Amino acid sequence: MKRRTFIVSAAGALAGVAGCVLASSPRLHRGAALAFGTTISISVVHDDAQLAARAIADGLHVAQQIDRLMSIYNPASQVYQLNRDGVLAQPDPRLLEVLAQAAELSRISDGAFDVTVQPLWQLFSQAAARGALPDEVERRRAQSLADWRQLEFDADRVRFRRPGMALTLNGLAQGYAADRALAAVQAHGIRDALLDTGEFVARGHKPRRQPWILGVRDPRDPEALAATLYAQGCSVATSGDYECIFTPDYRHHHIFDPALGDSPDELASVTVLAPTSLLADGLSTTFMVMGWERASALASQLPGVDLMAIDKQGRERRSAGFPADA
Template sequence: MSTTDTILADDGSVYRRLQGKAEGTSFHIIYQDEKGTDLQPDIIRLFDEFEQSLSVYIPHSLISRLNRNEPVEVDDFFHYVFTRAKEISKQTDGAFDISAEPLFRAWGFSSEEKNIPDENQIKHLKQFIGMDKVRLEGKLLVKDFPETILNVNAIAKGYSADLLAALLAQSGSPNYLVEIGGEIRVKGVNPGGEIWRIGVDHPSENRRIPGEKLQVILQITDRGIATSGNYRQFYMEDRRKITHTIDPATGYPTEHNLVSVTIIADDAITADAYATACMVGGIEKAVHWIDRNPTLEAVFICREADEYRTYFTSALEGKVEQA
């Protein structure tokens, strides 16, 4: 289900706005339409094809069949996402790991029941987790253990934003914003003729609606942007906060003062994966990984005592505005 309307820009050009539901979340797309072409059918078709490949919520999707160890060949969507996941896992010392799904299920984040696994259960599951235990041989996915399960939700939305950006660029659109569940790809200027302004949510646990209150506003264009945080997906157990940010190395939810990280990269797939990895690693490791990669910039929000403090990399000077 999606809706579309038009926006008259300050310079008289026409932008189209498309919004709806896909990939288990919401999407918003704004693009300058110079040719009078409604791209809604092409966009919805791309979403459908993408989900048939990479959605773990569709029982007959490619990734669901791979998780059931059916002998099927991977498609181009899966091949690219898996390859980038392998690369970014190595770059982040294993903090980004699409094979950690059994841990999320054990802690109750991929199932209805919330529970605390014991040490033996975590030890048992960890033997099936790690990007070194799964690989591609041609078009076949090979696992060292059939119990290994993949979930690409922490990288797929970013990739779909990149695919839609490519679709808009190929259509001749010089200016656009693609946002899918908070993962963003922008180019050019907005209908007001200004660089796109991207809000980063205030990381309060009491505000579950995205955009309800902002911490900072970024002025960014021609980049991919992704935010990850641990302030929305969590539950309480015996007065203990259990967050959905789980460290694949330990098998346990992370405990540090980094509550939100926004990554700016050349594409959204990289920003998406790095945002997740940085939330796993904490701010010291995150800064180290960002410093090693000159194509990345970041905004970190940390909880210090009873307040939230914002830090950002030097290249963002003048592009970060307090909300």
């Protein structure tokens, strides 16, 4: 789960991992830790440095807990155990919450979002390691295992109805971690914060009432920005075809359309603003699969949701409520 689709363009560089770091302003405090295969960070504004340090530590700890719970790589995670055994008894309530959001996204997108595409990811990853693409027979077999309706869950267990199925929560877990970490920070009475778990959530302001500013990277140039945004009271997530590619032309990458058994071919990146990071995270993947027309139509039906899409030719489009550049 490694996604570096945004840079914090106005907060400066982090001074290290773990713990709390004081920036040049006496009221801006930062901390960072490792989770989701990358560095996550929390910045808060508060007069009390010790309180800020405790809030940051709690937020980072909560995010790391979500990573340990939902990782597809950690044998101790419940998602790993489910993929290994096909069934999971006594699922964690946090896992059930994310699975419920996944099912709702699948429903409203007519299956464009599907956490059970993991067999396709595994197939393409293995083929790419050999310097090839899967053949048609392999691809169709993996595609047949991707069906969100064949995943059942309740408070007692989670179960795949078909042998060989597997799921990934890479399109939701980081957003959920941001939401949970924000709640932990706010429990300390902090109102001004910016959290980066690979997805972003911003509340309040930086010191001197300055807004938090985020930069959206250009999908074809990691050193360039496609947009800069004032981030206040919202969650922001980006999905892009550049995050993990299987072919250098960006045609085959880590996002899969279950209906194709392959990657969607219209968009290079999608940035979503939404009320929660869990929703923003899931919708950014959903909209990549749906393409601009279907995505913008769905976004118009969802309160507080807007998007910016960049296609593979570099053309940019924004929904009516997506903000102009900062």
